[in-house]
Amino acid sequence: MRVLVTGGIGLIGSACCKLLLEKGHEVVSVDNNTRKALFGDEANNLANMDDDFSGNKNLELVDADIRNEELMSKIIKNVDALIHLAAQPSHPKSLEIPMEDFQINAYGTLLLLEITRQLNPEIPFAFMSTNKVYGDYPNYFNYKIIGRRYENVALESFNEELPTDRCGHTPFGVSKLAADTYTQEYAINYGLKTATFRGGCLTGKNSRAVEMHGFLPYIIKCALTRKRYYVYGGGYRVRDQVHSSDVAAALYEFIKNPKPGILGSYGKVYNLGGGRENSVSIFETIDAIKAKTSIELDFEDAPERESDHIWWISDLSKFKKDYPLWKLTKDKDFIFNEIIEHYITSLGLPVKLGMEDYFKSKNVA
Ligand SMILES: NC(=O)c1ccc[n+]([C@@H]2O[C@H](COP(=O)([O-])OP(=O)(O)OC[C@H]3O[C@@H](n4cnc5c(N)ncnc54)[C@H](O)[C@@H]3O)[C@@H](O)[C@H]2O)c1
Numbered sequence: 543m544r545v546l547v548t549g550g551i552g553l554i555g556s557a558c559c560k561l562l563l564e565k566g567h568e569v570v571s572v573d574n575n576t577r578k579a580l581f582g583d584e585a586n587n588l589a590n591m592d593d594d595f596s597g598n599k600n601l602e603l604v605d606a607d608i609r610n611e612e613l614m615s616k617i618i619k620n621v622d623a624l625i626h627l628a629a630q631p632s633h634p635k636s637l638e639i640p641m642e643d644f645q646i647n648a649y650g651t652l653l654l655l656e657i658t659r660q661l662n663p664e665i666p667f668a669f670m671s672t673n674k675v676y677g678d679y680p681n682y683f684n685y686k687i688i689g690r691r692y693e694n695v696a697l698e699s700f701n702e703e704l705p706t707d708r709c710g711h712t713p714f715g716v717s718k719l720a721a722d723t724y725t726q727e728y729a730i731n732y733g734l735k736t737a738t739f740r741g742g743c744l745t746g747k748n749s750r751a752v753e754m755h756g757f758l759p760y761i762i763k764c765a766l767t768r769k770r771y772y773v774y775g776g777g778y779r780v781r782d783q784v785h786s787s788d789v790a791a792a793l794y795e796f797i798k799n800p801k802p803g804i805l806g807s808y809g810k811v812y813n814l815g816g817g818r819e820n821s822v823s824i825f826e827t828i829d830a831i832k833a834k835t836s837i838e839l840d841f842e843d844a845p846e847r848e849s850d851h852i853w854w855i856s857d858l859s860k861f862k863k864d865y866p867l868w869k870l871t872k873d874k875d876f877i878f879n880e881i882i883e884h885y886i887t888s889l890g891l892p893v894k895l896g897m898e899d900y901f902k903s904k905n906v907a
Contacts, residue, residue: 543562543567543568543622543623543797544567544568544569544570544620544621544622544623545558545562545567545568545569545570545621545622545623545624545625545797546569546570546572546617546618546621546623546624546625547559547562547569547570547571547572547625547627548571548572548573548608548624548625548626548627548628548654549571549572549573549626549627549628549629550569550570550571550572550573550603550627551571551573551575551587551588551590551591551603552573552577552587552590552627552628552748553587553590553744553745553746553748553749553750553756553786554627554670554744554786554789554790554793555571555573555587555590555627555628556587556590556591556594556595556748556786557746557748557786557787557789557790558625558627558790558793558794559571559595559601560594560595560787560790561787561790561791561794562794563595563598563600563601565794566600567600568600568601568602569600569601569602570602570604570617570621571601571602571603571604572604572606572608572613572614572617572628573587573603573604573605573628574605574606574607575587575588575605576607576628576630576646577631577750578750580630580632580635580639581632581635581750581752581754581755582752584750584751584752585750585751585752585755586750587748587750589750590748590750591603604617608626608628608646608650608653608654609645609646609649609650609653611653611657614653614654614657615657615660615661618654618657618658618661618662618665619661619662621662621665622665623665623666623667623668623797624654624658624665624666624667624668624797625668625670625793625797626651626654626667626668626669626670627670628646628650629646629647629650629670629718630642630643630646630647630714630717631714631755632714632754632755633674633712633714633715633847633848633849633850634712634754634847634848635714635754635755636712636713636714636717637712637713637848640713643713643714643717644713644716644717644720646717647714647717647718647720647721648716648717648718648720648721648724650721651669651720651721651724651725652720652721652724654667655667655724655725655728655734655736658728658734659728659732659734663732663733663734664735665735666735666736666737666796666797666800667725667728667734667735667736667737668736668737668739668793668796668797669721669722669725669736669737669738669739670739670741670789670793671718671719671721671722671725671738671739671740671741671811672714672715672718672740672741673700673740673741673742673813673815673851673854673856674711674712674714674715674718674849675706675711675715675718675719675722675740676700676704676705676706676709676715676740677706677707677709677710677711677715677849678709678710678711678849678850678851679704679705679706679708679709680700680704680851680852680853680854681709681851681852682709683695683696683697683853684696685778685852685853687778690777690778690823690825690826690829691778691780691822691823691825691826692778692779692780692823692852692853693780693853694853694855698818698855698857699782699817699818699855699856699857699858700813700854700855700856700857701813701857701859701860702740702811702812702813702857702860706719709849710848710849711849712848712849715849722738722740722811725737725738725809726738726809726811727809728809729807729808729809730807730809733807733808734808734809735800735808736808736809737796737800737808737809737810737811737812738809738810738811738812739789739792739793739796739812739814740811740812740813740814740856741784741789741814741815742781742782742783742784742813742814742815742816742854742855742856743757743758743781743782743783743784743815743816743854744784744786744789744815745757745758745759745783745784745785745786745877745881746759746785746786746787746877746880746881747759747880747881747883747884748786749786749881751763753772757781758781758783758822758827758877758878758881759881759884759885761824761827761828761831761839762831762878762881762882762885763885764839764840765828765831765835765837765839766835766837766882766885766886766889766891767885767889767891768837768840769840770840770841770842771839771840771841771842772841772842772843772844773824773841773842773843773844774844774845774846774847774850775844775845775846775847775850775852776824776843776846777823777824777825777828777841778823778824778825779823779824779850779851779852779853780821780822780823780852780853780854780855781821781822781823781851781854782815782816782817782818782820782821782822782854782855782856783815783816783820783821783822783874783877784814784815784816784817784820784856784870785816785870785871785872785876785877785880787871787872788870788871788872789814791868791871792812792814792861792865792868795865795867795868796865799865801864801865810860810864812860812861812864813856813857813858813860813861814856814858814861815854815855815856815858816856816870816874817855817856817857817858817870818855819870819873819874820870820873820874820877821855822874828841830874830878831878831882834878834879834882834897834900835882835897858870879897879900882897883897883900883901883904
């Protein structure tokens, strides 16, 4: 199979490229490193194109904008599947650049759907959406503090039935919701084999994390580099963490075998996060970093960010029902250790405090 991955040098993109290449497929990545342009050198996603990829003849890296219609038409005409990940990914950033955010997320997605409809309508089309399409609707539930986190009084997790309107979104939530519903409409109206994946906190060492995007790697980076961390809206807030390789595996399951809904059309919507077992509050994160590295994070409370979720845990049962072979393979412990190891080694930090056994087992000097 020849697969187009937009945003292919990003956190999820690089995981998709890795998996697809391992499975013997050809991959075309289209990514112009907008992440670096948006968030600066720290967010340079070219760093993700490491030894895993260099010289691989089955990977074509195209440095281009997904809004280049002529180029994207040539590429889409000749692929067997499309995984669309390219995005302006940050909700606080979208408040600064609402027009650019719309152009990339909403228009960019619509353009890819339309080219696919015109030139290659039979291919599976996976779109990575976000739980921010539900706006701040989750904040209208009741929460109780239990231990070091909030718990939802009524629900174990959120499924896809949560409403998406009559709540605050930020421009990012709106541009992704537009893209998300276009992706559904192109299945319903034109028969495209699409699916929409509403991500929780997607994470892993290839997140070029900055304050505005990449919660877990960013807080770990702050701790290890002794930088002050701002806790927006309180430390009891809960996020579910899913490793990039598990996200890639879910997208791969879909493109291998797209499944229509009961009425026969595609365009299914799935929540995709780490679920309850991989959920963590900000305070629990701070505690875990301390337990693993002995480092006490320097943090300061800051006002709540616009439309930020108090608590989010994804209900994965809809995706698991359609794709029973998929499961989470990376737990919280793995995720924390991988990110800590990444920063210690890549930034050359002289800290292995509390991690000696871990580093020994990985043969890292
Ligand atoms: N990371 C998360 O926590 C999270 C959560 C929910 C949803 N998502 C979604 O998952 C997808 C992948 O996100 P990620 O975490 O890998 O982010 P990322 O920033 O690492 O990857 C996105 C990639 O898209 C590229 N890109 C952006 N605009 C482009 C354009 N116009 N043309 C070409 N390339 C462009 C960027 O350079 C970047 O490499 C995005 O759609 C994002 O909205 C991410």
